[in-house]
Amino acid sequence: MHALGRLVILVNDYDTAIAFYQDKLGMEVFVDTAVGAQRYVHLRLHEQPSVGVWLLQAQTQAQRDRVGDQTGGQPVGVFYTSDTRRDHARFAAQGVRFTREPVEDAVAVYAHFIDLYGNEFVLVQLK
Secondary structure, three states: OOOOOEEEEEEOOHHHHHHHHHHHOOOEEEEEEEEOOEEEEEEEEOOEEEEEEEEEEOOOHHHHHHOOOOOOOOOOEEEEOOOHHHHHHHHHHOOOEEEEEEEEOOOEEEEEEEOOOOOEEEEEEEO
């Protein structure tokens, strides 16, 4: 295995999801193209352009049922930061909802937040 490229997130609407990840989390659109009837949207962090999120609009009822709960209530991803408290404050000011405020233990400072559909992410600062 060489590298992780994209984490797939099922969404109900591309443009609404793009706005959340771009405006609230500071991600940038890397690819937004259509191939036939399928639209492909890849977002990335400016600081780490080789890894990102692939938004995929749910097409079937089974997929729509999983939007916001792709992992059965477990986090879908982890964002690493050099300052959890700073990014917590910045994200919260942008309207991001946190399900766990910053907690510090022996190895990390972390907080949990959800995206617009309820997918949970962890914001982690390793010590």
